[in-house]
Amino acid sequence: MEVISIKRFMLPFLLVALSITSSFLIKAQDVREPVLDVSGNAVRTGVNYFILPAGRGNGGGLHVASIRNRTNPLVVSQNADESALGSSLRFSPVDPKENTVRLSTDMNVKFTSMVISDSSTVWRIYTELIPQRYLVTVGGVVGNPGRETLGNWFKIDKYEDAYKLVYCPGVCNICRPFCGDIGVLVENGKRVLFVGRDKPLKVTFHKL
Known part of the structure; x- marks a missing residue:
């Protein structure tokens, strides 16, 4: 009878232990790999x-930069030199408690070494400068994930x-945004960033 009692006690204990272990493994798998800088x-x-x-090159x-005689919004551009x-820039992950930028995780991007009098320096997607082109411009906001942002x-x-x-935001479960890699589009000699399905701009990150 004593052996049976021990077995009855151990069974729920083992089930709880397995549940905790499984939960830990699932959470560990959800933690995505960090983005690394050049160091x-x-x-x-x-x-x-x-x-x-x-x-190189x-x-x-x-x-x-400004394009098509428009200074609002300014587009995110790449120097030719x-x-x-x-x-x-600085990155702000969707989880405000996260202090590491991780792969495939929504984040805001903000220029920090410039001030624009009538606009924020947060990146956003804008479709009105060039028809059917999803350009990357400034003028966005940080945080408040959802349909409006x-x-x-x-x-x-x-x-x-x-x-x-x-660009493929996952901050709105009912939204179906256009998704694509950020590449470079040449507009009047200026290299502007846009969302497309062509070759992406391959980048590295250098700490200031």
């Missing part, structure tokens, strides 16, 4: 970085031996 360190929130193209860093670092969220994914920027 091999995790990219952090609250820290300034330069986004630069991978490899592929242009310089990122800044803003590869020696130009561009403007520094759908155009303000970007992701970083691995691409070959470096990374790529992606």
